[in-house]
Amino acid sequence: MKDRILQTADRLFYLRGIRAAGVDTIAAEIGISKRTLYNHFPSKDALITAYLARRFVAPRPSDKSPVEQILGTFDSLERRFSARDFRGCPFVNAVAELGDEGRSVRKIAVAFKESRRLWFRDLLVQIGVADAEALATQLALLVDGSIAQDLVRNDPAMARAAKEAATVLLRNAGVKVGGGDAAGKAGAKKPRPSPLD
Secondary structure, eight states: OHHHHHHHHHHHHHHHOTTTSOHHHHHHHHTOOHHHHHHHSSSHHHHHHHHHHHHOOOOOOOSSOHHHHHHHHHHHHHHHHHSTTOOSOHHHHHHHHHGGGOHHHHHHHHHHHHHHHHHHHHHHHHTTOTTHHHHHHHHHHHHHHHHHHHHHHOOTHHHHHHHHHHHHHHHHTTBOOSTTOOSOBTTOOOOOOOTTO
16 A cells, blocks of 8 residues: 555656645545555655655666766656656756755755766766766756756757767767767776676
8 A cells, every 4th residue: 555655646746746736635546545645654744755765766787888878868868858747857846846845855856966966977987087076067967957948848859959968078078979989088997897787
């Protein structure tokens, strides 16, 4: 039952919004009483926290090169943007909806965004980028910017534009991109295995 409640809350919070999807609505959708819901989640805040924790998924390990993984992020975004039920980043949405009321939500959102930025940084370190911290932040901004542009324009091509910008940033950092060589910087050591592998 707990999984059913969480699956329903996930769908309704993401598609309709956290404020719009009340506990009554979630319980009615499942066909249970509010009391049953509260037996599993003592408050709506607890349910919101569980919803965001469920969405906090680490990137999957990959056999692809670091550059392919970085640029592949934008290909994945383009596919997600094309889905009819895409409503943006659930973490950004939650912070925007709840504002100052959602301090715990903001904490989870910051942790999620930082985990993604660190994923980029670790890949950049593997290929010998000098200022991996700064470039990782720039790549994370491209991800978030493309999500915002897609939401406003309803145009999956925003992910392609972000990928092109990411390619320019990588080349400016001395990384070989394209031409069948996505291994990394010229003269860089062989990439270490990713900490996600």
